[in-house]
Amino acid sequence: MSENTKVILDEKFIPTQWYNILPDMPEPLAPVINPNTGKPATADDLRPIFPMALIEQEMSQERFIPIPEPVREVYKLWRPTPLYRAKRLEKMLGTPARIYYKYEGVSPAGSHKPNTAVAQAYYNKEAGISRLSTETGAGQWGSALALAGSLFGLEVKVFMVKISYQQKPYRRSLIQAWGATVVPSPSTETNAGRAILAQDPDSTGSLGIAISEAVEEAALREDTNYALGSVLNHVLLHQTVIGEEALLAFKEMEDYPDVVIGCVGGGSNYAGLAYPFMRERLLNGKETEFIAVEPEACPTLTKGVYAYDYGDTGKMTPIMKMHTLGHTFVPPGIHAGGLRYHGMAPSLSALVKHGLIEARAYHQNAVFDAAVTFARAEGFIPAPETAHAVKAAIDEALKAKETGEEKAILFNFSGHGHFDMAAYDAYFAGKLEDYSYPEEKVQEALEHLPKVE
Numbered sequence: 001m002s003e004n005t006k007v008i009l010d011e012k013f014i015p016t017q018w019y020n021i022l023p024d025m026p027e028p029l030a031p032v033i034n035p036n037t038g039k040p041a042t043a044d045d046l047r048p049i050f051p052m053a054l055i056e057q058e059m060s061q062e063r064f065i066p067i068p069e070p071v072r073e074v075y076k077l078w079r080p081t082p083l084y085r086a087k088r089l090e091k092m093l094g095t096p097a098r099i100y101y102k103y104e105g106v107s108p109a110g111s112h113k114p115n116t117a118v119a120q121a122y123y124n125k126e127a128g129i130s131r132l133s134t135e136t137g138a139g140q141w142g143s144a145l146a147l148a149g150s151l152f153g154l155e156v157k158v159f160m161v162k163i164s165y166q167q168k169p170y171r172r173s174l175i176q177a178w179g180a181t182v183v184p185s186p187s188t189e190t191n192a193g194r195a196i197l198a199q200d201p202d203s204t205g206s207l208g209i210a211i212s213e214a215v216e217e218a219a220l221r222e223d224t225n226y227a228l229g230s231v232l233n234h235v236l237l238h239q240t241v242i243g244e245e246a247l248l249a250f251k252e253m254e255d256y257p258d259v260v261i262g263c264v265g266g267g268s269n270y271a272g273l274a275y276p277f278m279r280e281r282l283l284n285g286k287e288t289e290f291i292a293v294e295p296e297a298c299p300t301l302t303k304g305v306y307a308y309d310y311g312d313t314g315k316m317t318p319i320m321k322m323h324t325l326g327h328t329f330v331p332p333g334i335h336a337g338g339l340r341y342h343g344m345a346p347s348l349s350a351l352v353k354h355g356l357i358e359a360r361a362y363h364q365n366a367v368f369d370a371a372v373t374f375a376r377a378e379g380f381i382p383a384p385e386t387a388h389a390v391k392a393a394i395d396e397a398l399k400a401k402e403t404g405e406e407k408a409i410l411f412n413f414s415g416h417g418h419f420d421m422a423a424y425d426a427y428f429a430g431k432l433e434d435y436s437y438p439e440e441k442v443q444e445a446l447e448h449l450p451k452v453e
């Protein structure tokens with residue numbers, strides 16, 4: 001075999017349907033609760049902020065959902081994404097394992113996020129909406145939605161977590177380059193933002209706060225809907241193009257992964273890659289292992305509780321059963337690796353609880369060590385989020401070296417790190433501290449969880 005193995009499928013291999021895992025879950029998901037009534041949320045509850053097509057997808061029990069042709073047309077800009085075999089990394093590690101990665105960094109925004117941004121913009125446009133509001137942490141989701149808005153002719157307003165707004169000016173510029181408006185959150189434009197600033201004028205913000213602001217704006221304006229970049233069922237659904245393409249590429253190569261790995265913030269890129277392989281395990285008996293990787297600084301799956309909680313700090317979103325660090329969680333400022341959301345997609349949380357997905361947490365210096373090892377072997381610079389998956393893939397490959405196991409490892413390369421070089425700078429300067437989120441803080445957060453019968 002040559003030094004380079006790269007499988008690029010023809011564009012006719014772009015999937016024609018998304019895979020919905022809900023009907024295949026080991027048990028039905030716990031109902032989502034309306035925070036005002038305390039009762040299961042209905043489609044009508046969600047109508048002020050989402051178009052009906054997405055509400056239906058959110059609750060659908062159909063296993064496959066057709067991808068509208070205009071969305072597939074946009075996907076053709078960068079899909080199918082390549083699947084690489086990391087032969088130089090294998091050689092560097094001296095492992096008998098075969099390491100593969102699905103490279104989502106080829107989208108215009110540099111990550112997997114446009115896979116759902118494009119679909120969400122399309123359905124909102126079809127529903128007669130002219131404006132979308134959203135939040136963004138590091139700026140990846142805000143830039144993906146700005147891109148999608150520009151492709152479908154929608155205005156986009158982005159509430160960007162203040163610390164990132166200050167520390168990541170280039171992603172802010174990307175958002176503006178695609179024609180969207182971006183304001184630092186907490187802002188003075190919403191009740192939610194003003195309430196936080198009244199308590200703490202120096203608040204550096206959090207995803208939970210920015211979500212409250214974006215949801216409030218969508219709920220109050222007739223022309224505006226809300227778009228979320230992760231966590232919800234319909235978002236994970238749209239990301240399954242990643243895994244469906246990967247399944248086809250493995251068929252092409254006559255190989256199959258023994259382990260499927262991904263980093264998790266809200267769970268969307270990992271679910272996107274893993275769920276089609278999970279279907280093969282649940283329905284067709286494939287014995288694949290699954291590993292979800294998160295930071296020690298925001299250890300939602302490994303230290304959080306599996307309980308009902310709000311999706312945002314302002315308690316405006318529906319209450320979901322998921323792994324959570326509490327909706328009051330504010331990530332430590334010293335953490336540079338992204339993946340800072342307090343909650344986790346309900347389906348992914350349930351799969352972890354059922355033991356079908358293993359969860360693992362790493363410290364940030366080890367994560368950046370892995371990122372640099374990878375870049376020096378394979379060339380691509382991973383986003384800090386992606387580097388969590390790289391670290392786990394390297395660990396699995398080294399474990400295989402000890403046992404002599406010739407296994408196939410697949411991980412999702414969720415995005416490139418070209419706009420994250422400030423985090424790399426901090427790493428090279430030795431300024432990154434490893435930080436474990438303290439157990440007491442999880443205990444304290446439990447006191448603020450909503451009581452759901």
Ligand SMILES: *Cc1c(COP(=O)(O)O)cnc(C)c1O
Pocket residue numbers: 111112113140141229230231263264265266267268269270339383385386414415416
């Ligand atoms: C947003 C993002 C993530 C984390 O979000 P998920 O919903 O868990 O996928 C991971 N990697 C990259 C590159 C991202 O932009």
